[in-house]
Amino acid sequence: MMMLALLSMIALTTGSYNANCAAAFCPLVPSHRRLLLRLSPKAHDRSVEASQRKDDxxxxxxxxxxxxxxxxxxxxxxxxxxxxxxxxxxxxxxxxxxxxxxxxxxxxxxxxxxxxxxxxxxxxxxxxxxxxxxxxxxxxxxxxxxxxxxxxxxKTVVKYYVALSGKKPRRKKQGWVKGDMARSRRGTWMLKKSASDPAITRFFTAGLGELTGSKEEDGNRPRTLILFRPHTGRTHQLRVAAKSLGLPILGDPYYGDSSGNSPTEGNSSSDIFHRTYLHAAGLHLALGEEQVTIWCSPPFGHLWDTRSHEGGYISPHTRKEPTEYEKCIMNIMVKHCDCNELTSVCTLSLEGTIEQDHPNQRETEKVT
Incomplete structure (x- = not known):
């Protein structure tokens, strides 16, 4: 109050009154309260974002x-x-x-x-x-x-992927895919003929005609199992390799084709395919003294299920024995895998010696 009285006397003497000056000497709202008022909208935004995040x-x-x-x-x-x-x-x-x-x-x-x-x-x-x-x-x-x-x-990590295609191999049934990768005009990746810094993929195939229950040409049916062994790790490398082989992966929205390997206009992807049928199934690496060997059969999507001998479909989540698809995958692994540890796991799985998708397959293999 004394400060306000002093300012009033100055105003009477000089004939002027500076409100900013008065506020500086005697702020009407404490500075910490003004700070809280300025931050409160941001705090509200954070609260809304947190709520939306939880909903997501x-x-x-x-x-x-x-x-x-x-x-x-x-x-x-x-x-x-x-x-x-x-x-x-x-x-x-x-x-x-x-x-x-x-x-x-x-x-x-x-x-x-x-x-x-x-x-x-x-x-x-x-x-x-x-x-x-x-x-x-x-x-x-x-x-x-x-x-x-x-x-x-x-590049000391050994990885194997499995995929399904609705096509049959028209050229090689196994071999290598090598080439530089570059962005296309659509923003997807494409394989080039040059090999200055190539993406390198080994592949093997197996026919699935008997498993699908139909020998008719149908792009919506899995006709070929593809086993990939990537030697480099580029974005979309395996999907581009599959396309270059004429074996586009079922359900792939970017590298499929119009005959059924990818969702087309007027067809919902959820109606035709539940997913893109590419799965990282095997991995091995030496982490110091720890030898890590993991095998994971593909459990996602209705096309991975297979007909039982009695008819109908078996889900990998509920089966006790390997399905026919899994047997096909493990057989091609045993035949072509260049990793002894993964070959052993697949062999034991085929024999029913170890449980599928066991949390610690390496330890289980030692005990068996």
């Missing part, structure tokens, strides 16, 4: 469900990634990625079906395409993450 995660959990844990050691996790989700959050749409989804599942109460068993920090060490399912490695600590990243960099 809840909706995602209804579609994807729990994430199976395939392998766990002191520093390493291996999970079975579902198709239809990117590795990282989408910066444009804000859609959550797979790492965020895992962390969401970690936050769930342990007793719930969605809960992810490991609750500690996770590090992403490699990626799978949004369309691809299968084995994905996660590290529990920075040192393990560094070691795994070094293994991928030095």
């Amino acid at each position: 995660m809840d909706e995602l959990s209804k579609r994807l469900g729990p994430v199976p844990l395939l392998y766990e050691s002191d520093g390493l996790l291996a999970v079975n990634k579902p198709p239809g989700i990117s590795h990282h959050d989408d910066p444009t749409s804000g859609s959550p990625g797979f790492l965020s989804y895992i962390r969401y599942l970690q936050s769930q109460v342990t007793e719930t079906d969605l809960s992810f068993p490991y609750k500690g920090r996770i590090y992403g060490v490699h990626r799978l395409d949004k369309a691809t399912s299968g084995i994905l490695l996660l590290a529990k600590d920075a040192e393990t993450a560094r070691k795994i990243t070094e293994c991928f960099k030095n």
